Amino acid sequence: EAGVTQFPSHSVIEKGQTVTLRCDPISGHDNLYWYRRVMGKEIKFLLHFVKESKQDESGMPNNRFLAERTGGTYSTLKVQPAELEDSGVYFCASSQLTGSNTEAFFGQGTRLTVV
Amino acid sequence: GESVGLHLPTLSVQEGDNSIINCAYSNSASDYFIWYKQESGKGPQFIIDIRSNMDKRQGQRVTVLLNKTVKHLSLQIAATQPGDSAVYFCAENRDGATNKLIFGTGTLLAVQP
Numbered sequence: 001e002a003g004v005t006q007f008p009s010h011s012v013i014e015k016g017q018t019v020t021l022r023c024d025p026i027s028g029h030d031n032l033y034w035y036r037r038v039m040g041k042e043i044k045f046l047l048h049f050v051k052e053s054k055q056d057e058s059g060m061p062n063n064r065f066l067a068e069r070t071g072g073t074y075s076t077l078k079v080q081p082a083e084l085e086d087s088g089v090y091f092c093a094s095s096q097l098t099g100s101n102t103e104a105f106f107g108q109g110t111r112l113t114v115v
Numbered sequence: 116g117e118s119v120g121l122h123l124p125t126l127s128v129q130e131g132d133n134s135i136i137n138c139a140y141s142n143s144a145s146d147y148f149i150w151y152k153q154e155s156g157k158g159p160q161f162i163i164d165i166r167s168n169m170d171k172r173q174g175q176r177v178t179v180l181l182n183k184t185v186k187h188l189s190l191q192i193a194a195t196q197p198g199d200s201a202v203y204f205c206a207e208n209r210d211g212a213t214n215k216l217i218f219g220t221g222t223l224l225a226v227q228p
Contacts, residue, residue: 004158006158031214033214033215033216035216035218040123041220042204042218042219042220042221043159043204043206043216043218043221044218045215045216045217048213048214048215055213056213056215091158091159093158095214097214102214103149103161103164104161104214104216105161106151106158106159106160107158108156108157108158109157109158
């Protein structure tokens, strides 16, 4: 069974450009999470989907970030326009259930570099 | 790989020694804790978890200890191997309804052969 996959693995863009990151969760997992790790700091929560609905988007830094999960399958995270401080590694995770004691499986991450 | 200029707490151990990685958490209401291992170029990988009604849990070569009084979590790795070299993150689950994780800053474990 495939794990959580993210595309692209690396992206280098100029400040002001737009980038779209994609995450394919494990099949059957209703819960999908986006996290990011900026400049080697701690991994921080961005948002949580349950199927196609945004359950919690309290971690989204500002309105330059837009996440979607149309149809409740894969998700995209678009940054428009990108700024230098958006550089970091963006992780996606999925889980089948919510609640404590539920393991979330992470993808390999997308390393975004804004120059 | 990691970014240039990264300053993670680092633990350097000799192969075969035991490693202890520590983590402090802030929310006494958190009831579920997880340790993740992140190797270069990969996402965080689940190692072991513990619920707040326990103070110790053992896995294969790993043990997690939870001290709720001082809000401290530790990961012990027995007979550390070169393949254990990675960044280790503790994470707490503060909201069982969403399974949202709050991560610590991470510790870089460097195993010397």
